[in-house]
Amino acid sequence: MDSMNILRAFPLLSSISQTDLTALSSLLQARHFSQGENIITEGEDSDDMYLLIKGTVDIIKKTVFGDTFVVATIDDSMHSVFGEMALLDHDKRSSTVNARTDCETLCIDRVSFDRFCQEHPEGGVKLLRFIGVNLVRNIRKENENLKMVYQALIEEIEQS
Amino acid sequence: MDSMNILRAFPLLSSISQTDLTALSSLLQARHFSQGENIITEGEDSDDMYLLIKGTVDIIKKTVFGDTFVVATIDDSMHSVFGEMALLDHDKRSSTVNARTDCETLCIDRVSFDRFCQEHPEGGVKLLRFIGVNLVRNIRKENENLKMVYQALIEEIEQS
Numbered sequence: 001m002d003s004m005n006i007l008r009a010f011p012l013l014s015s016i017s018q019t020d021l022t023a024l025s026s027l028l029q030a031r032h033f034s035q036g037e038n039i040i041t042e043g044e045d046s047d048d049m050y051l052l053i054k055g056t057v058d059i060i061k062k063t064v065f066g067d068t069f070v071v072a073t074i075d076d077s078m079h080s081v082f083g084e085m086a087l088l089d090h091d092k093r094s095s096t097v098n099a100r101t102d103c104e105t106l107c108i109d110r111v112s113f114d115r116f117c118q119e120h121p122e123g124g125v126k127l128l129r130f131i132g133v134n135l136v137r138n139i140r141k142e143n144e145n146l147k148m149v150y151q152a153l154i155e156e157i158e159q160s
Numbered sequence: 161m162d163s164m165n166i167l168r169a170f171p172l173l174s175s176i177s178q179t180d181l182t183a184l185s186s187l188l189q190a191r192h193f194s195q196g197e198n199i200i201t202e203g204e205d206s207d208d209m210y211l212l213i214k215g216t217v218d219i220i221k222k223t224v225f226g227d228t229f230v231v232a233t234i235d236d237s238m239h240s241v242f243g244e245m246a247l248l249d250h251d252k253r254s255s256t257v258n259a260r261t262d263c264e265t266l267c268i269d270r271v272s273f274d275r276f277c278q279e280h281p282e283g284g285v286k287l288l289r290f291i292g293v294n295l296v297r298n299i300r301k302e303n304e305n306l307k308m309v310y311q312a313l314i315e316e317i318e319q320s
Contacts, residue, residue, distance in 0.1 A: 061303075064311040088289070089296045094303055117289070121281035128288035129248070129277070135295040136249040142302040143221075143254055149306060151224045153313040160320035 007106075010051055010079045012130050020123030024116055028106040033099040040083055040097040047110035049087040052076050055103030060096040071095065084131050087113055167266075170211055170239045172290050180283030184276055188266040193259040200243055200257040207270040209247040212236050215263030220256040231255065244291050247273055 007013050007025060016024070028051070033039050039050060042062055056075040059082065060068050074080045082097055087110050108116075117124030167173050167185060176184070188211070193199050199210060202222055216235040219242065220228050234240045242257055247270050268276075277284030 063314075064307050065314070085296045085299065088292045089300075091296070091300065094300060117285045118282075121285045122278075125277045125281045125284040125288060128285060128292055132248045132288055132292050132295060135292060135299060136245045136251070139245065139295060139298055139302060140249075140251065140254060142299060142306060146302060146306050146309060147224050149309045149313055153309055153316060154225070156313060156316045156320065160316065 006053065007051075010081065012051070012079075012081050012127060016123040016126045020120045020126075023120055024108075024123065027112040027116055028108055031105050031107050033103045033105065035099055035102050037099045038096055039099055039103065039105065040093050040095070042093050042096045044093050046093060047083075047086045047090050048107040049081055049083040049113065050097075051081050051106045052078075053104040053106055056100040057082070057103060058098045058100050060098055061094075062096075068096070073100065081131075083107075084134070086110075088131070166213065167211075170241070172211075172239075172241050172287060176283040176286045180280045180286075183280055184268075184283065187272040187276055188268055191265050191267050193263045193265065195259055195262050197259045198256055199259055199263065199265065200253050200255070202253050202256045204253050206253065207243075207246045207250050208267040209241055209243040209273065210257075211241050211266045212238075213264040213266055216260040217242070217263060218258045218260050220258055221254075222256075228256070233260065241291075243267075244294070246270075248291070 003025060004018075004021060007021060013021060013024070031050075033055075039057060040046065042060070052074060054076050056073060058070045059072040059074065061071050062068050074082065083093075085091075086093055087108075090110060113127075117128065163185060164178075164181060167181060167188075173181060173184070191210075193215075199217060200206065202220070212234060214236050216233060218230045219232040219234065221231050222228050234242065243253075245251075246253055247268075250270060273287075277288065
């Protein structure tokens with residue numbers, strides 16, 4: 001499978017034009033991570049977005065008590081991207097992404113992403129719309145999680 | 161203040177070109193809501209995004225127990241938009257937006273928004289990027305809320 005077909009398999013990129021995909025691919029940098037390595041570390045300043053080409057990663061969060069827990073595991077069959085939040089708002093990383101196996105990724109930094117959106121706005125609209133829908137899904141999931149934990153809290157208070 | 165200046169005061173629209181703003185403004189529909197009326201109702205299928213031109217609204221959520229609580233109050237001085245989640249993913253409304261006072265809004269439906277992004281991709285990139293950053297902020301806030309409620313739950317369990 002050539003590199004264009006690899007990219008086309010990502011839902012993020014499935015609908016952008018060939019010209020835009022070629023331009024975007026020239027901005028993507030290949031990065032390898034060894035098993036156990038952090039690709040992204042919670043709290044750090046960095047703004048790359050990653051496409052997971054090969055391998056499996058754990059998305060890990062810290063509780064207020066400093067414990068960590070795995071919130072999701074992503075493998076390459078899912079053609080997922082991660083790191084899109086800091087790509088957009090340039091704030092600190094909200095979770096750690098740890099390589100559960102050796103991983104091959106393609107990444108794009110914020111400056112290159114913004115340049116692509118400016119120079120290829122039709123492609124930019126498609127990327128930003130896709131990312132936006134994913135963010136909305138995350139908010140809806142967080143809402144549900146919040147409701148569940150809140151319910152557990154109320155029940156615990158009522159029992160005590 | 162003419163209508164273009166009213167629109168320009170919205171951070172969402174502050175950086176789009178005059179041509180794009182004119183095109184967008186022709187897609188916006190003025191809608192009035194009386195005090196006490198729901199502009200958006202949690203759980204319903206609708207996909208308009210609203211610009212709050214005049215008045216004050218409460219954003220209201222339901223708990224799993226069916227109680228409601230105000231999560232935020234927005235007034236026209238904030239030049240805020242709401243309803244952008246369903247605009248993007250076309251899923252059910254995640255909160256109720258209730259007119260605390262008589263309100264004047266401008267709204268755009270999903271089909272018109274998508275058409276604008278397609279026909280004016282430079283403007284579309286700017287709108288989607290702005291909405292994306294807002295969504296990221298909401299996720300970060302939800303993360304903090306989840307941590308706080310989780311902490312309260314753990315402390316309650318340990319005390320009981």
